[in-house]
Amino acid sequence: MSNGIVVIALGGNAFIQKGQRGTIDEQWANVTRAMRQIADIIEKGYKVLLTHGNGPQVGNILEWMEALKDRIPPLPMDVAGAMTQGWIGYMIQQSLANELRKRGLNQNIVSVVNQVLVDGNDRAFRNPTKFVGPYYTEDEARKLMDEKGWDMKPDPRGGWRRVVASPSPIDNLEKNAIKTLLNNNFIVIASGGGGIPVVEEQGQIAGVEAVIDKDLAGELLASLVGADHFIILTDVEGAMINYGKRNMRILRRVTVDELERYYEEGHFPPGSMGPKVLAAIKFVRNGGKMAAIGHLYKALDLLEEKTGTIITR
Amino acid sequence: MSNGIVVIALGGNAFIQKGQRGTIDEQWANVTRAMRQIADIIEKGYKVLLTHGNGPQVGNILEWMEALKDRIPPLPMDVAGAMTQGWIGYMIQQSLANELRKRGLNQNIVSVVNQVLVDGNDRAFRNPTKFVGPYYTEDEARKLMDEKGWDMKPDPRGGWRRVVASPSPIDNLEKNAIKTLLNNNFIVIASGGGGIPVVEEQGQIAGVEAVIDKDLAGELLASLVGADHFIILTDVEGAMINYGKRNMRILRRVTVDELERYYEEGHFPPGSMGPKVLAAIKFVRNGGKMAAIGHLYKALDLLEEKTGTIITR
Numbered sequence: 271m272s273n274g275i276v277v278i279a280l281g282g283n284a285f286i287q288k289g290q291r292g293t294i295d296e297q298w299a300n301v302t303r304a305m306r307q308i309a310d311i312i313e314k315g316y317k318v319l320l321t322h323g324n325g326p327q328v329g330n331i332l333e334w335m336e337a338l339k340d341r342i343p344p345l346p347m348d349v350a351g352a353m354t355q356g357w358i359g360y361m362i363q364q365s366l367a368n369e370l371r372k373r374g375l376n377q378n379i380v381s382v383v384n385q386v387l388v389d390g391n392d393r394a395f396r397n398p399t400k401f402v403g404p405y406y407t408e409d410e411a412r413k414l415m416d417e418k419g420w421d422m423k424p425d426p427r428g429g430w431r432r433v434v435a436s437p438s439p440i441d442n443l444e445k446n447a448i449k450t451l452l453n454n455n456f457i458v459i460a461s462g463g464g465g466i467p468v469v470e471e472q473g474q475i476a477g478v479e480a481v482i483d484k485d486l487a488g489e490l491l492a493s494l495v496g497a498d499h500f501i502i503l504t505d506v507e508g509a510m511i512n513y514g515k516r517n518m519r520i521l522r523r524v525t526v527d528e529l530e531r532y533y534e535e536g537h538f539p540p541g542s543m544g545p546k547v548l549a550a551i552k553f554v555r556n557g558g559k560m561a562a563i564g565h566l567y568k569a570l571d572l573l574e575e576k577t578g579t580i581i582t583r
Numbered sequence: 584m585s586n587g588i589v590v591i592a593l594g595g596n597a598f599i600q601k602g603q604r605g606t607i608d609e610q611w612a613n614v615t616r617a618m619r620q621i622a623d624i625i626e627k628g629y630k631v632l633l634t635h636g637n638g639p640q641v642g643n644i645l646e647w648m649e650a651l652k653d654r655i656p657p658l659p660m661d662v663a664g665a666m667t668q669g670w671i672g673y674m675i676q677q678s679l680a681n682e683l684r685k686r687g688l689n690q691n692i693v694s695v696v697n698q699v700l701v702d703g704n705d706r707a708f709r710n711p712t713k714f715v716g717p718y719y720t721e722d723e724a725r726k727l728m729d730e731k732g733w734d735m736k737p738d739p740r741g742g743w744r745r746v747v748a749s750p751s752p753i754d755n756l757e758k759n760a761i762k763t764l765l766n767n768n769f770i771v772i773a774s775g776g777g778g779i780p781v782v783e784e785q786g787q788i789a790g791v792e793a794v795i796d797k798d799l800a801g802e803l804l805a806s807l808v809g810a811d812h813f814i815i816l817t818d819v820e821g822a823m824i825n826y827g828k829r830n831m832r833i834l835r836r837v838t839v840d841e842l843e844r845y846y847e848e849g850h851f852p853p854g855s856m857g858p859k860v861l862a863a864i865k866f867v868r869n870g871g872k873m874a875a876i877g878h879l880y881k882a883l884d885l886l887e888e889k890t891g892t893i894i895t896r
Contacts, residue, residue, distance in 0.1 A: 293656040342605070343606040348673070355669040356670065360661070360696050363696060364788055371787065380760035381696035383672040447691055474681045474684065475677050477677070
């Protein structure tokens with residue numbers, strides 16, 4: 271009956287699309303549309319484990335907190351990340367259940383609050399690069415750097431912003447719960463926003479102010495649960511080489527060796543396609559059957575290798 | 584080995600205490616202290632299922648959203664509730680794990696995002712009584728009533744506030760996942776803030792703007808998982824009768840019949856001890872061995888019937 275475990279990473283366009291303000295009606299419409307694709311995959315007999323990004327949502331929470339910081343003490347990024355797991359997990363859980371109910375399927379779905387371990391000595395902490403939260407003037411930024419010890423840099427989009435590290439995920443702390451749920455035929459939502467980043471110090475766990483790439487955290491989870499397929503859904507048709515040049519082309523079927531060569535040649539931009547390609551490479555290297563990168567609204571076709579970039583051994 | 588399943592409902596003082604501003608340091612200190620009690624219970628061999636309130640947290644989120652409503656579209660109460668499940672679930676999950684690690688125990692802990700079903704025709708929707716979110720002037724309030732269709736009333740604490748319904752919980756939509764996790768020896772955190780309130784209409788689930796009482800939702804969950812004990816932790820020593828009168832006294836050991844008589848005589852104020860007493864009555868009536876109401880920092884003594892109000896058949 272089962273076609274194996276597929277881990278699906280949902281990009282930002284599953285929740286808030288470009289040009290939208292992110293009203294609740296827009297969010298429900300986006301999630302509902304995305305979940306039709308996921309339901310198609312479930313209907314084919316795959317065991318599904320979902321993960322998702324949280325960039326715009328955590329951005330909103332940081333802005334909300336900043337606006338009222340004199341009245342309500344703002345909370346750090348680990349807690350903000352946990353909040354987005356509740357927010358987005360709820361929306362996925364409910365809209366996927368509704369789609370399955372329409373089709374007469376009644377598999378149970380559950381989101382877990384999920385911490386992902388990083389190394390406190392990860393090099394990323396020495397060179398924070400991930401822009402987060404509100405935009406400030408240079409004066410405000412310099413004041414915050416003094417007051418809070420934040421790293422702040424000019425954002426190419428204008429203004430100064432806080433930058434945090436994007437360390438590599440090394441373990442998923444709720445992997446046993448996730449495995450137990452999958453083994454008992456639940457559809458699970460986990461590792462949202464790359465997971466809540468935590469470090470271990472003298473046997474104790476503590477949150478850190480960082481953002482783990484959601485595709486790399488998704489890959490770790492996929493490998494930990496022994497998934498067969500790892501599907502990264504985004505707003506483009508697949509990974510491109512020679513981007514912006516006359517010989518630009520989309521990669522259709524590639525071996526992991528081939529893709530790694532392109533990766534090392536610098537074909538994929540660090541902030542966007544880079545981590546997706548790296549996550550796909552890692553998944554296949556770690557024993558996964560197939561990784562794929564493609565468009566959100568072609569998820570089943572992607573899994574069936576009819577579209578997008580398909581990476582195999 | 585197992586002493587049975589105990590469902591523990593944590594009150595607000597486990598997270599933000601009276602007089603505190605709710606800084607992150609205060610929150611971690613409060614949760615850490617509360618989790619020592621829970622670890623004592625786990626160490627005695629009980630299977631623990633935790634639930635918690637979310638009043639101040641959801642209040643903060645509603646204030647944050649309101650402050651930036653012209654820039655970031657505010658989200659409804661069901662989503663705000665889901666956010667608090669992530670926030671509080673994370674803090675419990677991490678601090679309880681740290682306390683268990685100190686004791687050399689390594690049971691896994693997991694929070695689930697949890698929807699609780701209510702009846703869209705519940706009488707509570709015709710007479711909303713639960714104050715939520717920011718305070719407004721009467722003029723602002725009247726404008727919001729027109730614009731958004733909110734119910735608003737003068738809050739006895741001053742100013743006008745939104746009121747929402749507090750309907751009765753009728754089902755817990757993630758009960759199967761919670762049971763599976765408990766059966767596999769996980770410590771589970773669920774039904775946070777009374778659960779995310781949802782209704783079912785033509786087979787589809789949808790969030791509603793309401794607040795389910797966390798003790799009543801906790802009772803439902805305790806009964807659904809077949810718990811032996813239901814422990815309601817708060818900031819007083821137990822349920823009092825003749826409150827504020829010369830013959831005021833704390834109830835120590837009561838039968839459910841006795842407690843129901845006091846409840847019907849109006850001894851317990853609706854907003855605070857009333858729902859706790861009602862939840863305890865329901866739990867024992869539904870077949871639970873024992874319910875208890877007492878102080879957060881005496882949780883194990885309460886479970887061992889050495890303190891607080893103990894309710895049995």
